[in-house]
Amino acid sequence: MVEVAVRLFTEAGYEATTMDDIAAATGMSRRSLFRRFGSKEDILFAEHDDLFETVERFLEAAPDDDPVATVRSAARMVFQEYVRSPEITVPRFRLVRAVPRLRDREIAMTARYQAAFSRFLGRGETAGRRALTGEALAASVIAAHNHVLRSWLHSPQEPVPWRRFDEAMAFVTGSLGALLREPAGRGGAAVQDAAPQESVLVAVYPAAASGEDVLSRIRSALGSEHG
Amino acid sequence: MVEVAVRLFTEAGYEATTMDDIAAATGMSRRSLFRRFGSKEDILFAEHDDLFETVERFLEAAPDDDPVATVRSAARMVFQEYVRSPEITVPRFRLVRAVPRLRDREIAMTARYQAAFSRFLGRGETAGRRALTGEALAASVIAAHNHVLRSWLHSPQEPVPWRRFDEAMAFVTGSLGALLREPAGRGGAAVQDAAPQESVLVAVYPAAASGEDVLSRIRSALGSEHG
DNA sequence: CCAAGTATGGCATCTAGTGTCATCATACGG
């Protein structure tokens, strides 16, 4: 039934397809369509709403010993659901790219995820360093998720890039996630610009390098910054 | 004229105020209202669109020697414009919080900034480590901007928190911004979970600490992770 | 078999948004 609407949208265009057309094509009455989906856009995003509720319940039920890992798992759930039903998500992706109204709707959808992740990571706080870190981390997780998802939606015949997904997640949670665990106010010297009282040092290196190798690299980096 | 619409919206509610009401209150005809603003929502966001174009031109004209600093300045411009005309932005903020339709519109607006920042930071790339870093960084910058902006919009009689704004910006650009400059593929051992081939180390410490102090802290952290 | 609750359909209506045409003002060339 949703498939019928998607087909009509892709064939004739989203704006050109009226609710009467969909009603005629599905056999339902116009009025029942609105009762079931609420609006024309929601025909495309109905399952997405269900998914969001599932994710919210997942977050509520999760233990809070490792919020970053929980959020990463939640993002993985969303990714999973996308790649699980490409017959819906792929045409919807094309529609969303083409129709501004639908794009805004999609963005609003991901913003709801981001808000849920923020609340969870910030543990209800809305101000202060923890809240800010949670919001930035949630935004980064969403960005990483969408980054990998978009690339797959462009070529859905390719195998699902689970590895790249996990790498992207690790990448964004590795830097900001560490800041979320650190009690604010530790530290030493800034390699990079940072808040006045507090400095942040970030190093990226191949996993095979030895600890001493890493330390010597950091030492030289610190030296060149501080003279 | 926009003020009249804002007043009607806040007094009678956004949904309850029709375009005929606004036309009657402003003296213009309904048709001219649509010609000037395009839609009912755009009455509230008209100036915002102008601001976005300004920011886009700013990014186009900016030298690309320090993209992170450029984006930080762009975010500062947006913040500046918000706090500059509270008589518009504050009531709009209240409306946006109350009306879902307007909230989605606002989110779409900030998503446009985020996309512009992403493109600028990723230098046109849409795949790969640089693109991902740019997207995550853009998302974090937006999150930090909105974090500080929201707190001020809640109590606009307070002085503008420029310091907190700059600190928040430094905080998010300090960690991910460093990653954007690093040529991918350096590194050694993970203190935090990270991508398989590549590890990320993050240290947060008071700016007063000495380099040797920082190194010893990192050494012990590495030791405890690798056994 | 009936009664109560529920899903569905048909109809009217409201309102955002668009296309069209007439009107009016301003500006410009003769």
Add this chain to the structure above:
DNA sequence: CCGTATGATGACACTAGATGCCATACTTGG
């Protein structure tokens, strides 16, 4: 000074999404 071209405005009609209302099946339980 007059005719004309152009741009802004207004009036009207129309489309389509969305909602309320009421009548009609359809199902469930007694």
